[in-house]
Amino acid sequence: MSRVRLCSVHDVRPGAAGEFPVGDRLVAVFRLAEPRDGREWFALDGLCPHAGGPLGAGALTGCVVTCPWHGWQFDVTDGSHTLTPQIQHESFPVIVEEDAVWVDLPEPE
Numbered sequence: 396m397s398r399v400r401l402c403s404v405h406d407v408r409p410g411a412a413g414e415f416p417v418g419d420r421l422v423a424v425f426r427l428a429e430p431r432d433g434r435e436w437f438a439l440d441g442l443c444p445h446a447g448g449p450l451g452a453g454a455l456t457g458c459v460v461t462c463p464w465h466g467w468q469f470d471v472t473d474g475s476h477t478l479t480p481q482i483q484h485e486s487f488p489v490i491v492e493e494d495a496v497w498v499d500l501p502e503p504e
């Protein structure tokens with residue numbers, strides 16, 4: 396695991412998403428309008444597992460993001476597909492310290 400600073404808390408407004416490149420990876424970050432169990436920030440791999448659409452450019456409704464390309468939807472709190480439980484997208488732990496948003500990413504293979 397390596398901890399990477401993604402952005403400032405001011406870069407993503409509540410109820411919105413953002414995307415940030417980290418090395419050769421794209422990370423989608425989501426800031427819930429209403430925190431879930433005290434957690435406001437979540438992160439997923441930024442490329443939709445369907446066909447590579449940009450999840451960080453998707454619309455966030457509650458804790459569900461809709462991929463802008465073909466409409467697949469994921470629960471951003473755990474990466475699960477809302478209709479097909481067999482589809483599990485990669486999610487990453489998020490840490491917020493002061494005004495910085497960090498994400499723990501697995502080491503590249």
Ligand code: FES
Nearest residue numbers: 443446448462465
């Ligand atoms: S690429 Fe995301 S739904 Fe098709």
